[in-house]
Every structure is written in structure tokens, then in C-alpha cells.
Amino acid sequence: MTVDMSQFFQVFFEETEELLAEMERLLLAIDVAQPEPEDLNAIFRAAHSIKGGAGTFGITDLTEVTHVLETLLDRIRKGEMALTGEHVDAFLAAKDILKMQLDGHRHGAAVDQEQVVAMRATLQSLAQQGSARVPAPPGAVAPLNAAPAAAAGRHCYRIELPALPERDIKALAGELGLLGTISESRLPDGRGVFVLDTEDSAESIVAICSFIMEPSELKITTEAAASVEDAQRYGVFEPLPAPARSAEDAQGYGFFEPLQSAIAQKEAENAQGYGFFEPLQTSIGQTEQENAQGYGFFAPFVPNGGTQPAAAGASKHGDAPDKAAVEADPVAEHATTAAARKPAPRRDADKPAVAHNEASTSIRVGIEKVDQLINLVGELVITQAMIEQRVDSLDPMLHERLLNSVSQLTRNTRDLQEAVMSIRMMPMDYVFSRFPRMVRDLAGKLGKKVEFVTHGAATELDKGLIERIVDPLTHLVRNSIDHGIEMPEVRAAAGKSETGRLSLSAAHQGGNIIIEVSDDGGGLNRSRILDKARQQGLPVSDAMPDAEVWQMIFAPGFSTAETVTDVSGRGVGMDVVKRNIEAMGGLVEIRSLRGFGTTISISLPLTLAILDGMSIKVGPEIYILPLAYVVESLQPRALDIKEISGSGRVIKVRGDYLPLIPLYQMFGIDSACTEPSEGIVVILESDGRKAALFVDELVGQQQVVVKNLESNYRKVAGISGATILGDGGVSLIVDVAALLRSSRQLNDESIYTE
Template sequence: MVSEINIDLSQFHDVFFEECSEGMEILESGLLNLTSESDPEVINTIFRAAHSIKGGGGTFGFSEISDFTHGMETILDEMRNGKLAVTPEAVELLLAALDCLRHMVQCSKDKKPIDQALVTELRERLDAFISDSAEPVSENVTTNISADNSEKHEDVTIWNIAFYPRENMFYTGNDPFRLIRELQCLGDLEVTVNYEHLPDFSVMDAQNCYLGWDMVLKGNVSLGQITEIFEWVEDDCDLDIVQKNEVAEKETEAVEVITRAKDEPRSGRRRADKSGLSNQESTSIRVGINKVDGLVNLVGELVITQSILSRVCNDLGMDKNEKLNECLDQLERNTRDLQEQTMGIRMLPIDFAFQRLPRIVHDLSLSLGKKVELKFSGETTELDKTVLEKIGDPLMHLVRNALDHGIETPDMRVAEGKSEKGLISINAYHQGGNIIIEISDDGAGLNTEKIINKAREKGLVDKNEELTEAQIQNLIFSPGFSTAAMISDVSGRGVGMDVVRRNMNDLGGTVEVTSQAGKGSLFIIRLPLTVAILEGQMVSVADQVYIIPLLSIVESLQVNEKEINAVANEAELYPYRDEYISVIRLREVFNVISDDEDRVGLLVVIDIGGRRIGLYVDDVVGQQQVVIKSLEQNYQQVDGIAGATVLGDGAVALIIDVLGLVQASRK
């Protein structure tokens, strides 16, 4: 009999939740693409995703999730079978249900109570939809034998069982021997074999079943228990089960169930699905992110140790030893490769960050009454998981913004000679060690006049300051900037463009905008591929070495101290190309003093969202890839500093947070 085993199902919960998320993504993108003309495979894929969530939910003890998904699945199944038309209303309802499902999964994951009102509301809507749209499916009710299960059979009963399999029984993988074995487990069994149908030896096919069995089963056995054993073969045999009441011995009162094999049409085979969503799991493993982070960290340490080792050996004059030199070179190459490979583990394709966008565009364009098409390219471009997770919200904001403020209403577009449908396209690609994401729209573009007026009004720009077109456009990223039109239900959710820029800056990246009135806007995001390593420019300030992210540097130039002019409010300006840029002296900002005050320094020109600023340093030392160590974790947060790193000689160097530094120096 069955050995009782105790398995804790909660160990599979993480995988299940992860699978739910994947399933819900498939549901969402599928639903957004679903129209009445869709390929049947689209709906098949959606159906399978819902089906898996339902199945897993039931198995792993989340019956609420399972029950709820069942409602969605029913609609999808009806659509799949062509019983229900794919209408925009149906898709909207399914999307709303999906949101609710997402809520349920999240709550189950966080072990929080589920919003029952929401669940009930959507269940009712789903149920109403099914009963409204579809004819009630006449459920194929077979003889309900299992009802007998509930009846208690206290006494010993005797069953006469006549079991005559059809000849092809073995071809279903069933075996009379096993069925008889099961019957034996229920009680005393007497078996008589019937050879009647055994053909002549010459015509006998050894793979067919010609025997029949007449059996008498004694025990405290219900009819349900017996029919359960024959459940799988009831269509492949002649089966008579008759109860003999031992006491009364009245065969006439017997319950009789006769099931006869029917000739079934060999139809119903479904064609093999051709799904584009082939799962690649067999060639990958799931590893906890903390393990990967641990590895990344260790490799970082290794890189530092390796560069210290090289330096030490150089200092000792060991470089004359050829063999040692070779080994060091080898070590350097291997370390570099190891680092690259390790970083690769954390790399994911950027389309993870794109997944939410179609839905947002869908919902928003409906509520704004605009028509828009969303196009992606370069979805497979890879970047670090941490970076990926943090660009989701900014991307969403930029897309919302483009749709809300950029794209015009269909009427306006037609009036301007554009096509009724607007276009928002997102393109991602690698460039050097960076990833570039471009978000463009063919909408109205930025209104520079409005922006500059607003900025002056808010005191972000001096009355007399002359700004280039590009500078004005990039003012939208300034903290505290928002034009009246910007506060709407859609974009004005407390997340402004300054937050977008702040987020990008935190990741060591930049965002800027170029726009042409009437033609549209283009937002360009530049990000490092990883947050663990930085291409840095080392600069010296007094005796200290600081690191400036190479990404933000425009150029470094020698300047004549006389050309730096202090203006009234103590800000210093330098004539750079055809503009004046403000100068920040790192010595002053970091309060490091040394006695060689009048030496000639260098101006490192950096770019913050189209705005140039000069950092005055003593010297540039060299460029190096540095491993970023968190200052917050090891010390505390410091304004203007993004982190620290250990240099080849073992010294600690601070990494400058360019945007933070500029803001800190203004105060």
C-alpha cells in the first residue's frame, strides 16, 4: 500500500511564485496582443500560462489563486474553442482580472491578507461574463458512481466482479494483473480465469489480451472503491459489478453498474503546438542572487589583490624575473576574464524592463483618448540585473510622459498633417562599456518658451542668463521644475523628471533630451553596464586621489587661473568654448588644504544633462577600471561621494558623485 510520506510543500513556494510572475508576464503581453484576428497560438500560450498558475496554485495550497485563475481560464478556454468571441471588453476584463491575480500572488508571497472585496468583485464580473456570453456548457455527466463513496458500508459485503478486457487492453499500458493486485488490497479475493475467448495458437497475437476474470471480493468494500480501480479501463472492457448481500442473499437487490466499451472516433488529437516561447531552462540553473553577489564581490577583491601584487612586484624590481613576469601577466589576464564572466552572470536582456510598458501605454492611451503605437528594438541587449531593476520606473515615467505630453490627440495630429496614430519607440544598444536607451516620440516636442519662463519664475535660472536651446530643454530635469500642464492625473504622480535624472545618476548614468517643436522629443539614457565596476578617471586633489566616472567627462584642459572670474555671488565662471561654465574647486568642496596654493591646475569639464560644469583639480593621474565599494555599508553616506575603491597601491580613493557634488556645492 501507499507509504505515508511527509513532504513540506512550502519548499517549492519560491519556484512557484517565480513561475507565477513569469506566467503573468506572458498573460499580460499575450492579452495586449490579442485581437479577434490573432494567431490561435497567441491564445493557446495565454491559456497555458493561466492553466499552469491554476494547477500550481491548487497543488501548493493556494486555493484562492487557483479558484480565481479558473475563472480566467474558463473564458480563455471558450475563446480557444471559438465559443466566445475575442472582444475588447473581454480583453479588458481579463487584464483587470490579471491585476487582481497579481495582487493575490503578491499577498500570498508576502503572507499578507488579500483584498477580498477586489477579488469578489472581479470574480463576479468573470462569472457574469461567462454566463452572459457563452451558452451554458452542458457538462457531460456520466453515471455518478462515486456518490456511493459517502455511504458507509459497515458490514462485510460480497461483490461479484466479471472483468472481460478487450483485446487491445495492453496497448494503453494497463495490465489486468495490476488491477487484480489492487482489488486484492481491498479484501479477500477469489479469482477464476476464463479461457473461453482464447483463440487458436496459430492465430493468437501474444500482445493481445484474450482472458477474462470472474472474481468474488469479500470485505468492507464500497462500490466506489472498486470502480475507482477500474476507472482507467472502463471503456476498454466489459465490466459487471454485482453486490451479493451476504445476509439476505438476494441478488435482485444488487446494485449494478455496467459499462460497455464504446467505439470512439480517433479524433481529438491536437496538433503539436508551435510556440515561440520556448523555455530554455534545461540549459540554465536558478541560483540565489546573494550567491552571485558574493561571487562578484570576491572577484572584485581578487582584482584589487592582483593589481596590488603587480605593483608590489614592480616596486621590488621583480619584473626582471621573466618567469614571474609571465605568471603575473597570466594572472592578470585570467582575473580580467574571470571578472568579465562573473559580471556576465548578472546580465539580463533589457526586455525585462520593457515588459510593463505595453500595458501602461494601452491603459493610458485609452484614458487619454490618444492613439499610439509602441515599438521596441534591441530588446536582447544585456545589462546588469541591479541596473535593470532600477530603470523600470524611470523608463515607465518617460514613456508616460511622452504619451501624456508628447503625443497629441488624434484630431490635433491630423490637423498638423501627421498620421492619426502616434509612435513611441524605444531602442537599446551597447556603446563601449555603456548601454544607451533612446526613447523617442513623434509628438509635439518641448515648448522651450514655456520652459524658460517657468524656470525664471521658479528662480532656477537667472533673469539675465542666456541659455542655448539644448540647455533650456534639459531644464526639465531640474529639481522643483514642473510646468502647470505637467501636473495631471497621469504624469504628476510625485515623480518628476528630476527623479528620473537622480535615478540615472545613482546608477552612474545620465539622461538628456533633445526636442524639436512639432516633430517630437528624444530622451537618451546612458548607463554603465554594471554598477559593480566603473571606468574611472583618477584625479589628484592635494595629496588625495579621487575618481570621476569617465562617462560624465567631456574633456580635461589646462587653464590659466586668471581666466577664472569670480562674479558677484561668489560663483566662479570660466569661458569654455562659446559659453561660461561654473567652476567647482574640489579642494574647497572637500576641504583639503595644502601650501602650494598658486600652482596651475586642470579643469575637468563634466556634462550633466547638457549642462557643462568645470571641476578644478590639481592633476589627472590616469584612467583605471575600479571596483566600487559601498561607502554607506562601510561608513556612512557622504554628499557628493558615490562610493570608494581600493587602488593598486592599497590606498582608498573616493569616487565622486558628479550630480550630488554639484548640488552639494550650490548649498
């Protein structure tokens, strides 16, 4: 039966990206002087898993790079070479090449083959250096079943395969061909046979073949070059027979050591049955031991319906994967991806295999399915609101049971809504993990020393906001390294540590998440910012508070950099940062102290799918104001309303004059009242500026499900979305930030002075 492997490609792509990210994380955190053996093993395992999965799917360009990378990593983890900073740089660059190749296969992106060839040459050059063996790192344990280092000269192995599909045989031939010169032939029963001439040890052959089959299914024999110990390493192959040996002794049925005497031969026949019969039961203890060990080849006998325990041989030698897990999962039985069939670890230093039931704690679900579920729950919330509004007019004495049921439905709907919304929430570590590499590379390029730390990586944010916050944070981090943190000699002269500190933190605060980018650099230069602002014709004064001066850096084209580099200096980006954050309903604040550093704080709502809003009425229409922008509401006195020629009206609130924005004029609605003293004024605040919105009346406060108006109708100026009310009517959500920006009064500074 053939299996369509294309269905597993997506799993391979996703797991390969995760492995590359994990490899980069480990490389950035590794101590070059005294690397932890487990870290080196984990990096090697990641490269090996990528290589095995790519070979299974026939993605040869990935296997060619990972093979050379794996060879170099293997020499380092075995202590044959000392890890250096040059190695780490090469491994990180190789990760970038592998990511580029992966994107080429996954998304059809361009792949620079010259860079690929150059990277392979670099890794090969590094692998050929430092042949002298170095002492093993402290705490390193010699791995079990580790094949001896390849002796001078070449080995010639005959590899006899079990019955396999033609596709798997070709995949193995391509993978093993990377180790040396390979030739292929067939046995009379159709099984494949390879003859491999290579400098690699037999361990490498078993490691590659274990992605396709059980190691016990292999029969490997050696010719001339290999030593007896090398040939017998796994118990699945042996040296070619010497003439003096008997045929039975020489062949050993492919599994057993040559018998030493007639008595020993008889005992072995009784105990082992030449690999065909159950062993004789001499004692209960002996039977249990043989079943547990299986001679390194056979799984323990389990009656039908029983639960198969993990083979002791798998935990000791790591040669037998968990067949119970494979048999229980039809996908794992056929899929030969790195995800479905990873070889069990073969070394003590490797991490222990995780039980099947412990590993299956999460599933992959397409984001479109999650969005559909959220939309359906949103519709349920709307329907529940309609029911609740209908039963409000019923007599509570006559319809007590119905009203209690509606109350229970309301509670359950709210719980369901919160649970479903949490599915879209992702930890901030998804964003934070992108920056250690960038900080390392950029600091090295600028000749600076930077320590990067994160706090609150487990804090969760909506997936839609997570994806949109990456670019603004990237720009802020780059600015902190380029403009904030000083050169080592400058810091030393100022009495600071030569290594600057850059931190990225996230925390929940009410219904928002606060993300901060902080550095302990030189801080913002107030006088330079004011001078630059005057040169660009911006309205500034020396009496301006610091908070307003700092906001100047978000002006389009504003930059105080004296030179333009490929990192920054053109004044392009900070205005985009602020605009993008405000488009997500967020705010940006800056705190800075000269000589001590700068902190840029971003406040974002936890999700854009649901918001707390205030319902207001203007004429026959009901609108929703996001509660995050609402400061207060009041009914003004007529004497507090002032008319300014050519600039509309303002309202005096506690000694401050605020521009008055009549919503009915902005949207062209016939209002029930045109005098502010007859209606209600809602004080709004956005981007540090306040304004008064004149409406007819307040309806109430409620949580609304946001619907995208642009995709369902068209873009409407001053409107950010829509929602469905309890009576089934559609209500528009006011874009407060855009409304205040479009108000002409806010552009006239004279209205703020009496």
C-alpha cells in the first residue's frame, strides 16, 4: 500500500522551522569557553532531525548542507575539536541558509545558490581543521554504542535491506550516497542491496536507515577495511567470514557471534533457537530478562489486547523506537517524516525519549478554523444579547424559569466566549525570540557590547496583534542599539559597564498589555531634538515639558543622527511605528533621562475581536465609542460654550478649553438637538490630546463583537468597524483617533488659550 506523502509536507515544514528556531536559541545562549554537553547534543539532534526529514521527502539541497553541518557538530560534541566563536557564527549563518532553502520549497521564495555553495565550503573547511583531539568538556559522558572514530583509509559496507517500497529505497540511496560512493543491486526476492565505500563509521549508516526502518531489520557486513569491533558495533552486522570458520559459524544467521565450542554451540542453540524459535525457559527470571532485552533485536512478547511496555533495549541502546505508539497511530505507521518517525536517541548524553501520551499535549489547527470558531461564538453572543433584550419585557413572576434559564445562558456564553478567545492568544515569546540573534549581529556590526534580557515572555496577546507588533518592536530595538547604547569606551569613560543592557518586557495591566523597550544608554538629547525641530519648522518652545519633546521623534522624517548608515539615520520609521501602534488601538509613551537611558512604552488592547464600548445616540443612529478613549461624559452649561471665529466652538472643562466636535455634523445626520447644553458631551483622549464629542444621549456600556466593515462593505472615513446590537440592528464603531485627527480645531493651537 502506497501512502501519499504530500499530506505530511506541511508537518515537515513546520517542525523544521521549530528545529531551526531551537537551534538558533541554543547557539545564542551557549558558553563558547565551556559549552554544556547537553546543549551540543541538542544542537546536533536538531540538525540530524532536519537532515533525516529532508532526506525522507527527497529535499536533497537541505540534506547536503545539514550533512556537512552535522559532521562538524559531531566532531565538536565528541571532543575532537574545541568550540570557537567562529564555529558559532558559521552555525548561525548555516541556519539562515537552511531557512532560505526551506522557504524556497515552502513558499517558492528565491534561493541564492552561491550562498549555499559558499556555506557548504565554509563548513567543510572548518570540519577539516583542528584534527587533534581536545579534552572532553567537564561532565561529558562517553556515549553508549558510539562507533570508534573512523580510522585512516576507507570502509566498504554491504547493506542488505528488508522489503521496502521503491521510493524508500531511492531515498535511502540518495541519503547514503552523501557519505561516499554507493552502488545498488537487487536480491532474487527483490530486496535492495547497497555497497557503500565511505570514510564514515557504521554508526552513520544505522542513523540514516533508522528513519525508514527498524535497525534490527538491517543486515550489514563489512569488507576488508573495517575492524571487528566496528563491524559488530550494533549487533546487526558482522565481518565477512574467514576461510577457517565453518559456514554456520561464519554466517551466524546474521545475528550471533561465532560459537566457540560444541558445548557452547549446543547451549546457544537451545537458548537462542537461531533467531527462529522461542528460547527455552530455564527460569522465570531468565525469561523475563530475555523478553525485556530481546537480544537487542526483538520487541518483548505481548499477548493480544495487552499493553506493550517500552523495550529495555530501547532505553539502553536506543535502537528500537516505541512500536506501540506507531501501531496505535495509523499516520505514524506510514509517515516517515521527522515528526512521525524520529529515531530513538542512541546516546546516553541525548535527552530521554518522551512517552507517547506525554508528547501529545497539543495539536496543530489552521488559523482559519480558529477564526471561524471565533466568528460563530461572536454570532452566539449576539443571539444571546437578542434573547436577553426580548425577555426584559416579561413579567419576572410569571416567567421566572425562563428568566433563570436566560441568565444561565448568558453566563455560559460569556465563559465560552472567553475560552474561545484564549485560543487566539499567543505568548510574547513568539515575538521576543526573534531579537537575540538580531541584537547579537547588530551589536557586533556596530562594535558595541550589548546584553539582551527579556521579561514576561509568557504574557499572552492576540495572534493578530502579535504579528503586527513585530515590525514596530524591531525598529525600536534597532534604534536603541544604534542611538541609545554607547560605544564601550564611551561607557567606560562615563563610569558604566562596557556592556550595555537592552531589555524587552511585557505585562498585563487591566485590559491592556504594556510592552516596554528599555536601554541604559545615553538617553535622549533634549536640546538636539529641539534644535532639529526648529530646523524643520515644527512649533516648539523651550518651556515644553519633556514628554512633548520626546514625542517629536515620531514626526515624519525626523532624525537627530549626524550620519546616515544602513542601520538608521534617515528619519524614516518612527512615524510609521507610532501610526501602526495607534492603528491597533495602542498608545506610545517615552521616558528618558540624560545619561541613564530611555524607555519606550507601548500600550495595546489584548484583542481586536472584542472591545468594551459606550453606546451613544445621534438622531436615529446608535454608535459605539471604544471605552479606552473615553475619559468622562457630562452635560455642559451654555456659558461654558465659546465660539471662535473660523475655528468652531470650544468647551471649558475645569479651566481647560477643549475643541467641541458635533458628531451629527461630522457624519451628516439630522440630530434631535443642535445645542450642546441640550445634549451630552463625551470627553475623549487620543495621542495625548483631548476633545469633546457632542452627542444626543448616552445609551449604555457593553462589550461588542467587532466585525470588519471594509471586507463586508467598504472603507468609511471615521469608522473602524461595526457590530450587531441585541435588537439585530447594525451599529458602527467610531474610529476616535482618526476622528480627532480630522477635526480642524485640533490643528489650531490658539484655541487652547483664553
